[in-house]
Amino acid sequence: MLMQPVPNPSAMEPMRELQERLARTWEELLATSRFVQTVQRGEVTKALYAIYMLETYHYTFHNARNQALVGAQGGLQNRHYQKFCFTHAAEEVGHEQMALHDVLSLGLKGGDFQLPGPLPETETLIAYLYWVSTNGNPVRRLGYSFWAEGCYQYVNPLIQKVRETLRLTPAQLTFFVAHAELDQEHLAEVHELVQKTCVRPEDWAAVGEVMETSLRLTGRMMDAAHDEYLALREQRSSRYAFLARL
Amino acid sequence: MLMQPVPNPSAMEPMRELQERLARTWEELLATSRFVQTVQRGEVTKALYAIYMLETYHYTFHNARNQALVGAQGGLQNRHYQKFCFTHAAEEVGHEQMALHDVLSLGLKGGDFQLPGPLPETETLIAYLYWVSTNGNPVRRLGYSFWAEGCYQYVNPLIQKVRETLRLTPAQLTFFVAHAELDQEHLAEVHELVQKTCVRPEDWAAVGEVMETSLRLTGRMMDAAHDEYLALREQRSSRYAFLARL
Amino acid sequence: MLMQPVPNPSAMEPMRELQERLARTWEELLATSRFVQTVQRGEVTKALYAIYMLETYHYTFHNARNQALVGAQGGLQNRHYQKFCFTHAAEEVGHEQMALHDVLSLGLKGGDFQLPGPLPETETLIAYLYWVSTNGNPVRRLGYSFWAEGCYQYVNPLIQKVRETLRLTPAQLTFFVAHAELDQEHLAEVHELVQKTCVRPEDWAAVGEVMETSLRLTGRMMDAAHDEYLALREQRSSRYAFLARL
Amino acid sequence: MLMQPVPNPSAMEPMRELQERLARTWEELLATSRFVQTVQRGEVTKALYAIYMLETYHYTFHNARNQALVGAQGGLQNRHYQKFCFTHAAEEVGHEQMALHDVLSLGLKGGDFQLPGPLPETETLIAYLYWVSTNGNPVRRLGYSFWAEGCYQYVNPLIQKVRETLRLTPAQLTFFVAHAELDQEHLAEVHELVQKTCVRPEDWAAVGEVMETSLRLTGRMMDAAHDEYLALREQRSSRYAFLARL
Numbered sequence: 001m002l003m004q005p006v007p008n009p010s011a012m013e014p015m016r017e018l019q020e021r022l023a024r025t026w027e028e029l030l031a032t033s034r035f036v037q038t039v040q041r042g043e044v045t046k047a048l049y050a051i052y053m054l055e056t057y058h059y060t061f062h063n064a065r066n067q068a069l070v071g072a073q074g075g076l077q078n079r080h081y082q083k084f085c086f087t088h089a090a091e092e093v094g095h096e097q098m099a100l101h102d103v104l105s106l107g108l109k110g111g112d113f114q115l116p117g118p119l120p121e122t123e124t125l126i127a128y129l130y131w132v133s134t135n136g137n138p139v140r141r142l143g144y145s146f147w148a149e150g151c152y153q154y155v156n157p158l159i160q161k162v163r164e165t166l167r168l169t170p171a172q173l174t175f176f177v178a179h180a181e182l183d184q185e186h187l188a189e190v191h192e193l194v195q196k197t198c199v200r201p202e203d204w205a206a207v208g209e210v211m212e213t214s215l216r217l218t219g220r221m222m223d224a225a226h227d228e229y230l231a232l233r234e235q236r237s238s239r240y241a242f243l244a245r246l
Numbered sequence: 247m248l249m250q251p252v253p254n255p256s257a258m259e260p261m262r263e264l265q266e267r268l269a270r271t272w273e274e275l276l277a278t279s280r281f282v283q284t285v286q287r288g289e290v291t292k293a294l295y296a297i298y299m300l301e302t303y304h305y306t307f308h309n310a311r312n313q314a315l316v317g318a319q320g321g322l323q324n325r326h327y328q329k330f331c332f333t334h335a336a337e338e339v340g341h342e343q344m345a346l347h348d349v350l351s352l353g354l355k356g357g358d359f360q361l362p363g364p365l366p367e368t369e370t371l372i373a374y375l376y377w378v379s380t381n382g383n384p385v386r387r388l389g390y391s392f393w394a395e396g397c398y399q400y401v402n403p404l405i406q407k408v409r410e411t412l413r414l415t416p417a418q419l420t421f422f423v424a425h426a427e428l429d430q431e432h433l434a435e436v437h438e439l440v441q442k443t444c445v446r447p448e449d450w451a452a453v454g455e456v457m458e459t460s461l462r463l464t465g466r467m468m469d470a471a472h473d474e475y476l477a478l479r480e481q482r483s484s485r486y487a488f489l490a491r492l
Numbered sequence: 493m494l495m496q497p498v499p500n501p502s503a504m505e506p507m508r509e510l511q512e513r514l515a516r517t518w519e520e521l522l523a524t525s526r527f528v529q530t531v532q533r534g535e536v537t538k539a540l541y542a543i544y545m546l547e548t549y550h551y552t553f554h555n556a557r558n559q560a561l562v563g564a565q566g567g568l569q570n571r572h573y574q575k576f577c578f579t580h581a582a583e584e585v586g587h588e589q590m591a592l593h594d595v596l597s598l599g600l601k602g603g604d605f606q607l608p609g610p611l612p613e614t615e616t617l618i619a620y621l622y623w624v625s626t627n628g629n630p631v632r633r634l635g636y637s638f639w640a641e642g643c644y645q646y647v648n649p650l651i652q653k654v655r656e657t658l659r660l661t662p663a664q665l666t667f668f669v670a671h672a673e674l675d676q677e678h679l680a681e682v683h684e685l686v687q688k689t690c691v692r693p694e695d696w697a698a699v700g701e702v703m704e705t706s707l708r709l710t711g712r713m714m715d716a717a718h719d720e721y722l723a724l725r726e727q728r729s730s731r732y733a734f735l736a737r738l
Numbered sequence: 739m740l741m742q743p744v745p746n747p748s749a750m751e752p753m754r755e756l757q758e759r760l761a762r763t764w765e766e767l768l769a770t771s772r773f774v775q776t777v778q779r780g781e782v783t784k785a786l787y788a789i790y791m792l793e794t795y796h797y798t799f800h801n802a803r804n805q806a807l808v809g810a811q812g813g814l815q816n817r818h819y820q821k822f823c824f825t826h827a828a829e830e831v832g833h834e835q836m837a838l839h840d841v842l843s844l845g846l847k848g849g850d851f852q853l854p855g856p857l858p859e860t861e862t863l864i865a866y867l868y869w870v871s872t873n874g875n876p877v878r879r880l881g882y883s884f885w886a887e888g889c890y891q892y893v894n895p896l897i898q899k900v901r902e903t904l905r906l907t908p909a910q911l912t913f914f915v916a917h918a919e920l921d922q923e924h925l926a927e928v929h930e931l932v933q934k935t936c937v938r939p940e941d942w943a944a945v946g947e948v949m950e951t952s953l954r955l956t957g958r959m960m961d962a963a964h965d966e967y968l969a970l971r972e973q974r975s976s977r978y979a980f981l982a983r984l
Contacts, residue, residue: 065318068332071339072311072318074627079340086314086336093317093332094325117874120951124866131865135566136855213858320873363628366705373623374616381812382609459612557810560824563831564803564810571832578806578831582824585809586817 011195014204018194018211022147025212026154035222039158042165046106046246048229049162053175054240055225057099058118062126064092066133070141073134081139081197084189088145091182098175105172106246113242121224125217132210139197143210145190149183156180257441260450264440264457268393271458272400281468285404288411292352292492294475295408300486301471302421303345304364308372310338312379313387322384327443330435334391337428344421351418352492359488367470371463378456385443389456391436395429402426503687506696510686510703514639517704518646527714531650534657538738540721541654542595546732547717548667549591550610554618556584558625562633565626573631573689576681580637583674590667597664598738605734613716617709624702631689635702637682641675648672749933752942756932756949760885763950764892773960777896780903784984786967787900788841792978793963794913795837796856800864802830804871808879811872819877819935822927826883829920836913843910844984851980859962863955870948877935881948884932887924894918 030036035052038044070076071085104110118126133141159176162168170177198204231237232244276282281298284290316322317331350356364372379387405422408414416423444450477483478490522528527544530536562568563577596602610618625633651668654660662669690696723729724736768774773790776782808814809823842848856864871879897914900906908915936942969975970982 062320064328064332065320068314068318068335071335072314074308074311079343082310083336083339086310086332086339089314089317090329090332090336093329097325120947123869124862124951124955127869128862128865130869131861209858213862217862366701369623370616370620370705370709373619377615377619377622455612459616463616554812556820556824557812560806560810560827563827564806566800566803571835574802575828575831578802578824578828581806581809582821582828585821585824589817 008195011198014198014201015191015195018146018204018208021208022150022211022215025147025215029215029219030154033219033222033226035226036158038226039161039165042161044162044165045229046166047232047240047243048226049166050103050106050108050243050246051229051232051240052222052225053099053103054115055119055122055221056175057096057103057115058122059126059129059221060092060096060099062129063095064089066129067092067141069130069133070138073138076138078138078197081193084193088186091186095175095179098178102172102175105168106166108242108246116239119221119224119228121217121221125214125221128214128217132214137203137206139203140206140210142190142194142197143207143212144214145186146194146207146211147215149186149190152180152183254441257444260444260447261437261441264392264450264454267454268396268457268461271393271461275461275465276400279465279468279472281472282404284472285407285411288407290408290411291475292412293478293486293489294472295412296349296352296354296489296492297475297478297486298468298471299345299349299421300361301365301368301467303342303349303361304368305372305375305467306338306342306345306421308375309341310335312375313338313391315376315379316384316387319380319384324384324443327385327439330439334432337432341421341425344424348418348421351414352412354488354492362485365467365470365474365485367463367466371460371467374460374463378460383449383452385440385449386452386456388436388440388443389453389458390460391432392440392453392457393461395432395436398426398429500687503690506690506693507683507687510638510696510700513700514642514703514707517639517707521707521711522646525711525714525718527718528650530718531653531657534653536654536657537721538598538658539724539732539735540718541658542598542600542735542738543721543724543732544714544717545591545595545667546607547611547614547713549588549595549607550614551618551621551713552584552588552591552667554621555587556581558621559584559633559637561622561625562630565630568630570630570689573685576685580678583678587667587671590670594664594667597660598658600734600738608731611713611716611720611731613709613712617706617713620706620709624706629695629698631695632698632702634682634686634689635699635704636706637678638686638699638703639707641678641682644672644675746933749936752936752939753929753933756884756942756946759946760888760949760953763885763953767953767957768892771957771960771964773964774896776964777899777903780899782900782903783967784844784904785970785978785981786964787904788844788846788981788984789967789970789978790960790963791837791841791913792853793857793860793959795834795841795853796860797864797867797959798830798834798837800867801833802827804867805830805879807868807871808876811876814876816876816935819931822931826924829924833913833917836916840910840913843906844904846980846984854977857959857962857966857977859955859959863952863959866952866955870952875941875944877932877941878944878948880928880932880935881945881950882952883924883928884945884949885953887921887928890918890921 035048038048067085068089071082071089076082100110117123129141129144132144155176159173163173194207198207228237228240232240281294284294313331314335317328317335322328363369375387375390378390401422405419409419440453444453474483474486478486527540530540559577560581563574563581568574592602609615621633621636624636647668651665655665686699690699720729720732724732773786776786805823806827809820809827814820838848855861867879867882870882893914897911901911932945936945966975966978970978
């Protein structure tokens with residue numbers, strides 16, 4: 001039902017601007033991220049990848065929840081959007097388990113370690129997504145979906161590089177493989193929904209701001225994972241000490 | 247996926263007790279409710295029915311929302327139940343519009359009146375459902391679904407009576423017709439889920455308590471609608487004055 | 493600062509109506525409450541009083557919390573009222589401990605029992621107060637303070653009767669003694685604040701509705717305590733079995 | 739009552755570590771902040787200062803609110819800390835108005851402009867403080883108070899520099915003057931409270947993490963204000979266009 005193409009000529013220009021802003025933000029992130037550069041140089045290790053995936057576990061744990069909170073807002077009027085929020089939340093349930101599975105597949109056992117809490121940068125991302133999902137223009141959380149569902153064109157080369165460097169099988173990459181498939185479908189839905197729900201210029205501005213901010217905060221999380229890895233290697237931090245055995 | 251029969255022998259006895267408790271609560275409600283008795287005597291009027299349906303509009307507006315909040319709880323562990331919460335919330339979106347449609351079909355126009363806020367008894371029911379959905383044992387909100395999805399065996403005779411008394415067509419009863427159909431399906435799902443998620447005696451007790459309490463509060467709402475109707479007829483209240491024209 | 497008399501002539505009439513509505517609601521409650529009648533007949537027992545006080549413990553535990561939530565609302569504009577909410581919340585902190593102390597003074601020890609959760613009627617009151625504190629007109633929670641802080645003219649005879657029947661010393665009545673003193677002061681503050689914050693007729697209506705509804709829900713809690721006591725005596729309920737030793 | 743010195747020898751070492759961590763974080767912030775350097779060079783303008791103060795207005799608007807939410811948490815056990823939360827929230831009410839007053843004193847009139855929403859970095863700080871105030875170890879929000887109440891030793895030279903550069907009178911610096919006084923008193927209270935409420939190593943760790951993270955996010959907000967000022971000057975942004983007249 002959500003899949004019909006929507007001819008909404010007035011949305012074309014703001015949609016193009018949104019995609020350009022996204023491209024610029026990715027470009028900057030990819031060019032400056034310490035994590036990305038380490039991956040691109042083929043220097044990713046199991047421990048670094050595991051830290052990144054455990055931080056991913058943390059924020060993914062909250063994605064279905066904060067997505068549902070958008071639809072639970074008392075002031076939300078758009079029932080089509082409300083239904084999307086709940087349907088989409090249902091689809092996101094348990095995805096954090098895939099991230100956890102992929103980490104364990106590197107050679108850890110669930111009972112061997114106590115999962116540490118999220119890094120401050122991860123918690124900042126989580127906090128921001130809850131805030132955006134429960135305050136302000138309800139349409140704006142679509143800015144997060146807009147980049148998250150369509151990130152594969154940007155991150156696929158990185159995933160391939162990780163895969164080669166660490167010689168991972170597809171069965172060890174369930175999080176990315178599953179999302180790449182699901183998100184193909186979701187992306188069209190999100191694009192259509194953005195065009196339907198963004199009616200006023202301030203709607204587009206709100207979506208654009210959340211898109212850029214949540215992507216930047218994700219970039220910060222990546223670099224925090226990278227810095228935590230360096231701290232682990234240099235024995236300045238014991239948060240992820242159990243990964244030393246990898 | 248949710249539809250397979252679950253052979254859970256240990257759930258049989260608490261399930262039977264739950265249904266007996268439900269039957270007793272309904273019996274008491276049907277025997278003592280002023281609203282029910284007025285309907286049974288064939289004395290329902292369009293104004294009384296409209297008041298009841300507008301209060302129904304109010305609490306139904308919140309049902310998808312508080313259902314989703316159960317799944318958004320940070321402490322919820324059961325992902326199967328979490329998924330149900332969001333899927334079920336998606337299905338409930340906009341059902342309040344059917345209640346509103348049915349009231350308008352009696353001969354009102356949307357722009358003709360300002361919908362008054364919920365009666366205190368309706369607001370108490372709404373408040374209780376939000377509280378139950380965000381505090382305490384997360385499984386307990388199933389107690390509300392347990393009776394709400396399976397209420398038709400109890401309320402169908404009343405709906406038929408209203409239909410005859412007011413000579414309503416099926417197109418004027420969309421709220422009840424749609425729910426009777428949907429809930430047939432949902433009921434099996436809820437029964438199965440209760441059996442799967444209630445593991446400890448305190449889970450069954452929590453579901454039972456919310457079942458009985460939310461049904462009693464709904465009974466109070468019905469009688470409050472009835473009393474408001476008497477107050478309207480006797481010109482002691484102007485809250486629903488716009489219904490005088492019906 | 494809050495204590496100066498406020499000459500607000502336009503508040504006089506709605507203030508008088510509020511107090512008359514309060515008097516009528518109390519009159520009805522006192523005339524119909526099973527709990528009140530048992531107390532008046534001098535038939536209160538330690539177990540009945542203990543059940544009532546433990547339910548009081550439960551809702552009092554939440555009073556400072558939901559009072560503070562009014563002031564935390566993003567949309568609250570009135571900074572004078574906001575300050576009152578936080579100051580008043582600070583004063584209410586820990587009052588539930590007095591209720592617990594008074595119960596223990598009857599001859600129980602803290603470690604001897606596991607405090608059961610609130611009765612459904614108590615939880616309904618708690619739920620309603622949270623809802624009112626976080627939704628709708630923020631001024632309306634003053635309706636609860638309006639009767640709660642000024643209840644001593646109505647409940648003092650009952651407290652005296654309990655005291656005589658159970659031969660309690662003042663040291664066993666800390667909850668009521670402390671509140672009677674505190675509330676003397678608070679009542680003037682609440683009266684003044686109601687007159688200052690109720691500007692439009694709908695403000696007065698909202699305060700009046702919450703006043704009446706929360707007092708009625710408290711009456712229901714009292715009778716639920718009474719019914720639970722009968723169930724305990726007749727061994728139909730074991731929730732409060734540990735009180736049998738009193 | 740909160741003011742007595744607390745001899746808690748076991749708190750001395752973690753307290754010292756907390757203060758050293760704070761000093762290191764400030765040192766890094768002061769050394770790298772574009773905003774700070776512009777101020778130190780005597781290059782602050784009214785427009786830059788106004789942007790900074792309006793962003794300060796935004797997060798300060800939420801401080802009393804999220805402080806109160808800590809005390810409203812259902813799981814909070816420490817009643818001394820709960821009382822502090824509400825008392826402190828009461829004292830913070832309306833402080834955002836001082837920030838607004840100081841901006842207006844630069845030569846703006848309230849009706850002349852529409853206050854833009856917070857910059858993304860400001861909203862991220864706000865989001866983080868709400869998250870910390872409602873999730874995780876309740877004691878950890880003290881990490882924010884720990885640096886915020888004691889920031890004057892670090893920021894006073896900056897305030898003096900702004901004052902000289904813009905030739906501001908004390909009446910134009912109400913926000914900083916009032917806080918410097920209030921916070922003198924609060925700081926001792928917060929120090930004592932941290933020592934009393936931090937019992938386990940993880941309490942100290944949680945306070946330390948929130949202290950550092952919230953201070954870093956505040957640093958990001960400062961630089962975002964600075965960048966927005968550059969964008970205004972170079973006419974790349976119109977968010978704060980009304981400040982061009984200053």
